[in-house]
Amino acid sequence: xxxxxxxxxxxxxxxxxxxxxxxxxxxxxxxxxxxxxxxxxxxxxxxxxxxxxxxxxxxxxxxxxxxxxxxxxxxxxxxxxxxxxxxx
Numbered sequence: 735x736x737x738x739x740x741x742x743x744x745x746x747x748x749x750x751x752x753x754x755x756x757x758x759x760x761x762x763x764x765x766x767x768x769x770x771x772x773x774x775x776x777x778x779x780x781x782x783x784x785x786x787x788x789x790x791x792x793x794x795x796x797x798x799x800x801x802x803x804x805x806x807x808x809x810x811x812x813x814x815x816x817x818x819x820x821x822x
Contacts, residue, residue: 736771736815739790743778753771753776753801754787761808770816791815 740758742751755775762771781788783797790796791811799807 735749736812737774737790737792738771739776739779739813741775741777741779741788741790742775745778745782748789750801751787754789754799754804757801757804758808761805762814765813767816768815771812 738758740746740751740755742755751786755771755773758773758795762768762773779788779790780796785796786800786803788795788797789799789807792815794811796807796811
């Protein structure tokens with residue numbers, strides 16, 4: 735099981751967290767990962783970035799995720815982690 739938290743604090747909200755959440759929900763469904771990923775919103779993680787949204791995957795924090803970088807992030811940090819048994 736992979737726990738994914740998307741920051742919805744004011745800074746990330748203004749940088750598009752709503753769109754990132756929608757993309758995340760779609761990719762989880764597209765990859766049939768509903769039983770593998772727990773998706774949550776969180777308030778400020780303290781890792782704000784000038785560009786993009788902060789996402790926490792288990793205990794690892796990734797600031798600056800944008801719609802343009804989302805697909806690569808999802809594949810490398812979520813799908814790969816699941817494929818490797820949560821060890822990525």
